[in-house]
Amino acid sequence: MRPGFSPEWRDPVFTTPAVIASTAAALALGLCSLYLTSALRRARAALADAAWKLTHDPLTGLLNRAGLLATHTALARTPQPILVLLIDLDEFKTINDTHGHDTGDDLLTEVGDRIDQVATLHGGTAARLSGDEYAALLPAHGSDPARVAEAFVVLIAQPVHLTAGGDIVKVDPTASVGVAVVDSTDALDDVALHRADIAMYHAKRHGGNRHVHYTPGMSMPASRLRHGPRVRDLHRSPGEGDA
Structure with a gap:
């Protein structure tokens, strides 16, 4: 056996x-x-x-517009003041054209990380809406909107070293930030982002690398409503759209 x-x-x-x-x-x-x-x-x-x-942006990993809307919808279940920031990079097209789209994407990712860092620090949520435009929703209770907005501006403006064509290049990004305090039950597009959009237009109009808080009476050119300001809008006639 x-x-x-x-x-x-x-x-x-x-x-x-x-x-x-x-x-x-x-x-x-x-x-x-x-x-x-x-x-x-x-x-x-x-x-x-x-x-x-x-619900997420594939490039930066941040929420996209749909994800931001879902977050806002959840916040609206409990009426509360919220801080809305709309953030647009200054002269991004120039950076993109000079160093290439891959470098531009790397910059968008780095800026997204910085925005997310500040938003998370203040108990909020960050999103990339499109192109070089971002947004953040934060609880407004007990916060100083100006100091919070300044934190975004300062961190975004820190130099970035990126690869471009095999070389390491230094980029000094800046951003224009529009700030609005609204109630969580206000519509996201028609009220919250709309007001922050107008404020951001004025930040861009005054040279960028700054934040502007929305106040009643502020306006901007009708053709730019809801789409966020871009550098090309600043070539309009002086005073157009001003409150």
Whole structure:
């Protein structure tokens, strides 16, 4: 007898067609169950990934507009004052054109990290809305809007060393920040971002690298409403859109 070979396996009871068939069925069921578990795990991961992509910006990992809206909707369940900041990089197109789109993307990611850092420090949430435009929602209770906005401006303006064409280049980014304090039940687009947008236009109009707080009576050119100011809007006639 071969070592390790048990004689009971020669017993007919273990070699009948019924036993062989049931054993094969059990093995098949086990393999099927294992496959289904793996497939289910992959499906759940795919769904989670799809859900993440619906609410997040793929470049920076920040919330996108849909994610910001969901956050605002959650905040609106409890009426409270909130601080809304709309942040637009100054002269980003020049940086992008000079150093290339890859370097521009790296800068957008770095700036996004800085904005997220300040927003998180103050108990808030950051988002990238489009291009070089970001937003942040923070609780307003007990905070000084000017000091919070200044923290964003100062951190964003720290030099960044990026790779461009195989070389390391130093970039000095700055941003124009519009600030508005609204109630959490106010509409995000029509009130909160709208007011911050107007304030940001005035920050950009006065040279950028600063923050401006929205006050009643502020306005900006009608063609720019809700889309956020850009450098090209500053070439309009003096005083157009001013309060």
